[in-house]
Amino acid sequence: xxKIAIALAAGLGLAVAADAQAQxxxxxxxxxxxxxxxxxxxxxxxxxxxxxxxSHTLGQQIVVENVAGAGGTTGITRASQAQPDGYTIMMxxxxxxxxAPALYPNLKYDPAKDFAPVGLAAGTPILIxxxxxxxxxxxxxxxxxxxxxxxxxxxxHAGVGSVSHMTGIFFNSxxxxxxxxxxxxxxxxxxNDLMGNTVDFMTDQIVNVAPQIQGGNIKAFAIATPVRxxxxxxxxxxxxxxxxxxxxxxWNAVFAPKGTSPEIVKKLNxxxxxxxxxxxxxxxxxxxxxxxxxxxxxxxxxLQKLVETEVAxxxxxxxxxxTKAQ
Amino acid sequence: MNELISNLSLGFGVAASMQNxxxxxxxxxxxxxxxxxxxxxxxATIAMLLPITFGLDPVGALIMLAGIYYGAQYGGSxxxxxxxxxxEATSVVTTLDGHQMARQGRAGVALxxxxxxSFFAGTVATxxxxxxxxxxxxxxxxxxxxxxxxxxxxxLVFAVVLARGSILKAVSMIFLGVLLSTVGTDLETGQERMTxxxxxxxxxxxxxxxxxxxFGVAEILRNLENTETRDVVRQAIGRLLPNRDDFRQAGPSVxxxxxxxxxxxxxxxxxxxxxxxxxxxxxxxxxxDPSRFGRGAIEGVAGPESANNAGAQTSFIPLxxxxxxxxxxxxxxxxxxxIHGIVPGPQVMTRNPDLFWGMIASMWIGNLMLLIINLPxxxxxxxxxxxxxxxxxxxxxxxxxxxxYSINSLPTDVMFIGVFGLLGYxxxxxxxxxxxxxxxxxxxxxxxxxxxxxxxxxxGSLETFIDRPVSAGLLLVAIVLxxxxxxxxxxxxxxxxxxx
Numbered sequence: 001x002x003k004i005a006i007a008l009a010a011g012l013g014l015a016v017a018a019d020a021q022a023q024x025x026x027x028x029x030x031x032x033x034x035x036x037x038x039x040x041x042x043x044x045x046x047x048x049x050x051x052x053x054x055s056h057t058l059g060q061q062i063v064v065e066n067v068a069g070a071g072g073t074t075g076i077t078r079a080s081q082a083q084p085d086g087y088t089i090m091m092x093x094x095x096x097x098x099x100a101p102a103l104y105p106n107l108k109y110d111p112a113k114d115f116a117p118v119g120l121a122a123g124t125p126i127l128i129x130x131x132x133x134x135x136x137x138x139x140x141x142x143x144x145x146x147x148x149x150x151x152x153x154x155x156x157h158a159g160v161g162s163v164s165h166m167t168g169i170f171f172n173s174x175x176x177x178x179x180x181x182x183x184x185x186x187x188x189x190x191x192n193d194l195m196g197n198t199v200d201f202m203t204d205q206i207v208n209v210a211p212q213i214q215g216g217n218i219k220a221f222a223i224a225t226p227v228r229x230x231x232x233x234x235x236x237x238x239x240x241x242x243x244x245x246x247x248x249x250x251w252n253a254v255f256a257p258k259g260t261s262p263e264i265v266k267k268l269n270x271x272x273x274x275x276x277x278x279x280x281x282x283x284x285x286x287x288x289x290x291x292x293x294x295x296x297x298x299x300x301x302x303l304q305k306l307v308e309t310e311v312a313x314x315x316x317x318x319x320x321x322x323t324k325a326q
Numbered sequence: 327m328n329e330l331i332s333n334l335s336l337g338f339g340v341a342a343s344m345q346n347x348x349x350x351x352x353x354x355x356x357x358x359x360x361x362x363x364x365x366x367x368x369x370a371t372i373a374m375l376l377p378i379t380f381g382l383d384p385v386g387a388l389i390m391l392a393g394i395y396y397g398a399q400y401g402g403s404x405x406x407x408x409x410x411x412x413x414e415a416t417s418v419v420t421t422l423d424g425h426q427m428a429r430q431g432r433a434g435v436a437l438x439x440x441x442x443x444s445f446f447a448g449t450v451a452t453x454x455x456x457x458x459x460x461x462x463x464x465x466x467x468x469x470x471x472x473x474x475x476x477x478x479x480x481x482l483v484f485a486v487v488l489a490r491g492s493i494l495k496a497v498s499m500i501f502l503g504v505l506l507s508t509v510g511t512d513l514e515t516g517q518e519r520m521t522x523x524x525x526x527x528x529x530x531x532x533x534x535x536x537x538x539x540x541f542g543v544a545e546i547l548r549n550l551e552n553t554e555t556r557d558v559v560r561q562a563i564g565r566l567l568p569n570r571d572d573f574r575q576a577g578p579s580v581x582x583x584x585x586x587x588x589x590x591x592x593x594x595x596x597x598x599x600x601x602x603x604x605x606x607x608x609x610x611x612x613x614x615d616p617s618r619f620g621r622g623a624i625e626g627v628a629g630p631e632s633a634n635n636a637g638a639q640t641s642f643i644p645l646x647x648x649x650x651x652x653x654x655x656x657x658x659x660x661x662x663x664x665i666h667g668i669v670p671g672p673q674v675m676t677r678n679p680d681l682f683w684g685m686i687a688s689m690w691i692g693n694l695m696l697l698i699i700n701l702p703x704x705x706x707x708x709x710x711x712x713x714x715x716x717x718x719x720x721x722x723x724x725x726x727x728x729x730x731y732s733i734n735s736l737p738t739d740v741m742f743i744g745v746f747g748l749l750g751y752x753x754x755x756x757x758x759x760x761x762x763x764x765x766x767x768x769x770x771x772x773x774x775x776x777x778x779x780x781x782x783x784x785x786g787s788l789e790t791f792i793d794r795p796v797s798a799g800l801l802l803v804a805i806v807l808x809x810x811x812x813x814x815x816x817x818x819x820x821x822x823x824x825x826x
């Protein structure tokens with residue numbers, strides 16, 4: 001009983017102390033992090049893992065709010081118009097802050113101009129995978145096969161504007177092939193048909209496909225990163241497999257609305273950097289197959305640069321493929 | 327067999343620990359309570375409660391989330407019976423006879439048989455998952471786009487049978503539903519269709535918004551203009567639990583519903599949706615006196631509710647054995663697993679046997695708890711009907727608004743339940759049924775997606791639907807069903823029976 005009383009008193013004391021510290025100081029109330037995708041997807045999982053640790057540093061809960069729709073642009077549009085007081089931030093990604101301007105001509109925000117970038121969180125590498133009895137066994141053989149039989153091959157993707165769609169179009173433009181694109185509503189159904197031998201291949205994030213590769217239900221040709229992933233040590237990189245110019249990860253990054261004060265951005269960035277340095281958080285991200293950004297990549301300035309280069313990289317690729325979502 | 331028993335005992339060892347029992351109970355209780363709020367189905371509930379599992383170990387967290395899932399699923403049926411609002415697609419059919427029973431003062435019986443039927447279905451489904459989960463996975467992989475399209479065609483034929491009024495009106499409602507389902511971004515090309523440039527229509531119309539409007543809000547409007555009907559609900563309460571006669575009547579329906587639901591639940595892409603509809607269709611077809619259906623037939627609640635729960639359970643099979651989520655709820659479970667550091671996949675069974683078998687055992691425990699939680703609560707729910715309607719309807723409306731807003735956080739969704747409410751009210755006034763509309767809407771999306779996918783894969787050849795044996799078989803069943811419904815003599819009988 002005495003122990004409980006002491007614990008209670010200590011808890012109260014702590015709460016009072018935290019309160020006093022928070023006075024006149026950001027953050028004083030919970031922060032909403034808008035995740036522009038459904039709960040449970042890769043971006044959501046990364047947001048929750050990173051957000052949990054950031055909450056500890058900031059002393060206030062980060063509440064994830066999922067606002068899905070239109071390839072993530074619904075949630076980002078909404079969050080970009082929120083009060084720039086640091087209490088609404090968002091997890092943007094390759095699609096919403098890279099490919100969206102090419103996909104959505106009526107986009108209500110400019111990824112490079114309408115945000116206060118906070119920092120890069122984590123990326124998930126893209127893999128090229130095929131049904132397990134596909135005639136080719138490595139990336140070279142696959143590219144060869146595509147050259148002669150490309151029109152017979154079916155490529156699955158998780159819907160217009162999805163990561164697998166964009167990276168798929170990019171892959172096709174690199175190997176100059178034109179497979180038939182088959183659209184699914186989400187990665188799950190697409191993988192189901194890949195395992196059922198209904199479709200031939202797709203490109204998707206490691207967290208979605210790694211278990212099926214390990215389980216022998218599909219085969220992986222290559223991983224589109226400069227180094228192999230510890231989750232799949234046997235899968236060669238695209239470069240090792242003899243393909244240049246196809247290196248892509250689905251990056252996720254924290255943004256605040258334009259006009260958020262630099263002090264608040266700095267606080268958020270510090271909390272994010274601390275989260276990425278935490279061993280437990282790191283391990284959870286690595287277990288998913290995630291890639292943790294290097295120290296140099298973690299600053300707001302680096303993120304701003306990344307957004308600009310990504311928009312410049314995706315726009316011609318997607319425009320050439322004639323893809324738009326609106 | 328021995329292996330199965332040792333696996334199950336491992337599972338029960340995990341699931342029956344004090345902590346996990348408590349978590350299962352908490353999950354079921356919270357799920358039931360939140361699921362009862364109109365519009366807050368399992369998806370919204372799990373998404374909202376996901377963060378509270380962060381501090382738990384993965385097995386406990388998943389047991390709790392699974393409990394929330396069954397609880398919310400069951401809670402959705404409670405609103406369907408009490409206030410005629412289906413929480414999600416699978417409880418649409420429950421409104422047909424369940425709410426009629428409530429109006430006749432048999433709400434307790436309806437809730438009781440739903441709880442007991444669900445428990446039976448849950449028990450059987452748990453055994454099916456434990457014994458046949460792995461081999462049944464192959465069934466999910468056989469179902470490609472062509473098979474799926476044919477299954478949906480068969481489902482649409484079911485919708486015709488659902489209607490109480492004229493066939494023509496039912497068919498036109500189905501087509502309206504299919505039409506509404508095509509609003510939004512085209513899956514293949516990304517073009518917007520019928521959105522009138524409005525941003526909130528880009529992703530189409532949400533099922534919950536449509537269902538809450540045409541069922542919930544329309545029902546309130548109708549009740550407000552008609553004082554008699556709501557007095558019926560208020561005055562007569564009747565027995566709280568089913569008696570022997572009810573069991574005799576409902577028993578076979580429960581068994582049939584369980585098996586239909588269990589099979590359809592395994593299919594990817596929301597095959598479980600068809601379970602309750604299929605079960606209702608069958609019950610109505612084989613009933614001695616089909617005219618009772620739609621007027622409070624207990625079989626019309628027992629069958630679909632059992633199918634619903636069996637399907638909810640077996641839809642874990644693709645998730646547990648392959649790591650592939652067959653529907654949105656399971657996708658959320660995948661997310662929950664990954665957050666807890668378990669990447670779901672075919673290896674979960676061997677790599678985390680305690681998790682795999684613990685979850686299976688907890689399914690049965692969860693169902694038992696649902697029964698324990700819900701039977702005593704039946705009385706409480708029924709007493710809720712005694713609340714004067716002028717206090718009740720603002721509360722229902724408010725919960726509808728909160729519920730719908732909590733799903734996507736979109737104010738337009740709230741406005742749209744009003745719009746659809748008016749539409750639903752007009753439809754009722756002109757003698758059109760909302761149930762076929764909703765079925766058309768649910769199936770329409772899957773129908774279109776899979777038709778186009780199948781045709782893209784076959785490079786435009788329609789033969790793919792008859793070349794593939796499973797697809798051909800399903801189409802054949804659909805044609806036979808349709809012929810039966812359209813045969814003049816049968817139709818004549820049907821009209822006599824169903825015209826009110």
